[in-house]
Amino acid sequence: MTVLWIGNFMVMGSVTMVTPFLTMYVQELGVQDPDEIAAWAGLIFAANFVTLFLFQPLWGSLADRYGRKLMLLRAGFGIAIIVGMMGFASSPWQLLALRFLSGVVSGFTPAATALVAANTPNERMGFAMGVLHSGNVSGMILGPLFGGLFAEWIGIRYSFFVTGAVTLAASILVALFVREKFQTASTVRNNEHSIYQGMRVLLNTKPLPTLFTISVVIQFALVSSLPLIPLFVEELQGGGGQLAFYVGLVISVMGVSNLIFSPLVGRWGDRIGFKPILAISLLGAGFAFLMQCFVWHYWQLLASRFLLGVFMGGLIPSVRALIKHYSPPGMESRAYSFDTSAVSFGSMLGPILAGGLSRYMGIRGIFFMTAILLFANFYWVRRSLLSRVSSISSLKG
Known part of the structure; x- marks a missing residue:
């Protein structure tokens, strides 16, 4: 590792x-x-x-x-x-x-x-x-x-x-x-699936389709507003010098908090389970985007982006841990590859939709729309994942 x-x-x-x-x-x-x-x-x-x-x-x-x-x-x-x-x-x-x-x-x-x-x-x-x-x-x-x-x-x-x-x-x-222990007898049968057959197996394995959809939304949330951040920072700062520095700081501060909290939240998930961590992170990320709708000073934007990075640090590791838990034996790489395709789709969709809608609703509207998507995903996770378990111990994996 x-x-x-x-x-x-x-x-x-x-x-x-x-x-x-x-x-x-x-x-x-x-x-x-x-x-x-x-x-x-x-x-x-x-x-x-x-x-x-x-x-x-x-x-x-x-x-x-x-x-x-x-x-x-x-x-x-x-x-x-x-x-x-x-x-x-x-x-x-x-x-x-x-x-x-x-x-x-x-x-x-x-x-x-x-x-x-x-x-x-x-x-x-x-x-x-x-x-x-x-x-x-x-x-x-x-x-x-x-x-x-x-x-x-x-x-x-x-x-x-x-x-x-x-x-x-x-x-x-x-x-x-790097050393790899690979190909045990128990995984040979699943490795014989064609790409299409493997896709059908994965999409029929609950809750993998839910997790792939969450990956699309996460990536959409991450990249949709990025092209508009420089203009928003300029608006909050009222012009002036060092604009590039302030823009870079806003973008990187989310990565810093993500870097700090990803291992910590991952360890917490090992203790209490990844499903509640995923739900909490979706809810927290939604509130972090909602906060950005109402910022009027640069430091407020900086603080809300730092908070967003904390919850994003819980989203991605939780999704990947759950994908491993639910993937059929021997199909882990295909599952992660489909997840990467989902992330790529979110990367394409985010800038296109945000660029088209920003002229009508502005970047604050994009933040609000992203928050609603994350809240909707929280509700979906609560209904499709959390409602089927009766104790915290059954959430682990």
């Missing part, structure tokens, strides 16, 4: 080094019209999530059949090569094609999650999922920071080469130090 934490940190950090600067790279590739820049940047950003959504079930099926470590190495080395190639792009079309291809080969995190889940005792599952998730969050926090520094020092084009090198180093680390 320690090696995979480092690997997740390096891969997520390297990928987020360059993602925030894709718009600037499009300009370097010769696009100057503001409308064309926005259109290309949107397409290039979304391309990765489209193919990630489509191809994750395939890689999950192969991981369950041939091993999770093999899929880790496939994703790590594949991302390293393709991201490095982005530094040689000479037109937006080439960058767009490489972003599509990057989504095809991606899948480091779900493979790492399945590998940890398959080798972790049930009584430690929440803590393990929380720790592994904190590696992702750490990379997401520090990646843009280092990406900005490298963009200033060596330029955006050469930053892609650095990104590829870091991902390559993470893959070599996994190849050398």
